[in-house]
Amino acid sequence: MEQTFIKINPADTVVVCLQQKSKGDTIEIDGKTVILNQDTPAGHKVLITDTPEGADIIKYGYPIGHACKPLKAGDWVNENNLKTNLSGTLKYTYNPVKETLDIKDEKRTFKGYMRKNGEVGTRNEIWIVPTVGCVNGIAEKLAGKLRHETGCEGIDDIYAWHHNYGCSQLSGDHENTRNVLRDIALHPNAGGVLVLGLGCENNQPELFEQLLGDYDKERIKFLVTQKVDGDEIEAGMDILRSLYATAKEDKREDVSVSKLRVGLKCGGSDGFSGITANPLVGEFSDWLVAQGGTSILTEVPEMFGAETILMNRCETAELFGKTVSMVNDFKEYFLSHGEPVGENPSPGNKAGGISTLEDKALGCTQKCGRAPVSGVLKYGERLDTNGLNLLSAPGNDLVASTALASAGCQIVLFTTGRGTPFGTFVPTMKIATNPTLAARKPNWIDFSAGQLIEGKTMQELVPEFIDKILAVASGEKARNEINDYREIAIFKNGVTL
Template structure:
């Protein structure tokens, strides 16, 4: 029999329509028969009780806001009737919980590229990275000429990663640009890198080179365009040498403990917290139990669920860092005169998500139940294995770029509405519902919608894990097949 609704937590006073509920039909929840009072779209919420104004709306076992107006049992309740409970800066108390995953170690491997410094990549690509937007055209021309000259053979891809920054920036913005570009130069998915500078930019090539630090000179080279007669000719001379080195690299068996994945969601819907996000959480716990690493970001989308993460911090120092992570981002909102609890995007609302708390409680499920072992500022690189929290906004490309830049080999991206984009590491799209997977097969890599179609979550996770290992071993994601690869750098301040 088709499941038409889901009450996620015993404490909930709303249920989620798995398929459209029609006015006049009945559902039975906890032994109580409820008549559906109006048509309720799939992914949206139906009231299980009569709500008075001010009553808390409970989903996932937590409040997701309060009723702004009375709402009778059996009705559709959405952002028009629910108001956020979120406010400004808060004080938090550390109430640590005990975490026991109980997941066995399975000694699984993937085929990756072992780098000279001991790090591992899952791709062997040649990247051309501009220090400043002024040389974007040069970078693009060099990438295209090398692709034509080599036929794209011998390496996994040849890419120029253009951006608008590197000059006319001050303070934190300038540092953010330097950090993200440095992180790219050092990323193990690149078998070789050519950094292309102009010469007069704020992000001075010589200073940036020192900022990057020690590299393998056979694999990382710099060119300052103002200092060479013909930048295309000189760039190709350097790239041919880099290609000769990188094209000799071969994959080898690597323990799964070396894999690092970023956790991201976008274009979420009412199924995100039921199917795809819990699936990522189950995989994240599995990977961590194998000794691997996962990273959760989108700090504004932790608002309303932050105490769950804080209480899973391994120690009080990490708890304090997480408090700063949350309150610093709230201060950023407030400094621009923006409310902390702003409702989700129009697409989120249309998909059945009514408040930021509701989104957060679904969003944070992507990181499972593991201890928080690390907290990172924006642009910083991973230092510890296990679950890490990373400072970055919710914007899809900015956050995905930040995940790649901290050292993640791939980004696992759940979506209920669909999106084609990708950042500079494989960006795997996991659909929350089967309709999206069917309608957008060139966007969606894995369908988690089967979880509400009676496939056990454990079975879905086994298939998902197998697929991730295939991607880590070289199978291309849809964004790679399409060539949808970009970067975006967080900007907050003045542009000169």
């Protein structure tokens, strides 16, 4: 018989409908019959036990909020009758949970570009990085001119990463901009980088160059347009031609999968996210960590309600402390702006079956599997520890994906139940949570985790998923690259002058 609902954890007081259910339909669960009291869409929750007002409702084995009125078994549970339990900052206790990943090292490889500093690129592109938004137009014109002149022969592509910042910013915002632009300039997916300055901006090119440290001067070059007598376009093209000549000699070679760094992100989530795509990505994350590779989980506000699970997986008390600070600092950020910490699910999330931030967070955090947390990064910091890392960044799709790539990820895995076309400055693979989305938007979707509700087992699907990711790492284009949807977004908090 076809399964039409799922109880995710034995302790749950709700089941999730895998198909549209009608009022009067029955669910046989735990030795009893539950009759649905309302029509309930696919991906949404049905209560399987009477619940008084104020009592917790359990999903994934944890509370996802409380009933805001008395509810009966068979009721459709949604944002109208379920409210978050989240409030302000909390004090946490470290209760470490040690779990060993029983996953063998398969000695897999992918075809990557070895860089002089030991990092590996999954792409070999020419990038133009403006120090300030005032030269965005020049950067775009240079990228288009080089693309027309070379046809990108011998390299993967040419891009200018335009942004609005680099001037009229103070303190933290200014440093965030500088750090992210530094991270982009140093990223191994670039075979050559032109850092393009104006000259009078806050993000002074000379000081920005110092921020790069001991960089490869053959691969990263600077041009300050106010210092050019005459045509800055031709001056820029001279530099780009030199960078192109160097980069086009690079060749892919077999590289250990331990060199792969993958960002974990979700957006446009639905009620299937925590059942299909996020657990699938979690299986990949654990596999990658077991191979000596690295994955990064971000979206701190979407950890609220599941944060203790991550905290207790920290390898050390020091990492636990960093995770506590990361979570509470983001809560303080919300509260300082007069915003409640639990007001997160979007209209699309709610339409897809996610009712509270806890509901969203417990599904979201499954993307990082079961591996121990071996590193915690501030926004704009670069990776220095293999294994599972946590990164401080907001939930916003563009900002968080840019932050993951800036930290050093060569690919971002992006799960989605509603669908989204965008990509950041590294390949951004979209994993559909349900077969309907995968069928409707094949031009957006790279892989369908919806196969898990069509009869395929996780054990069957994981090897296919691994092969797909390694193919993209080896040069197969992600859908966002095919569509030429690529951009960056930098986190902003403070005053604009």
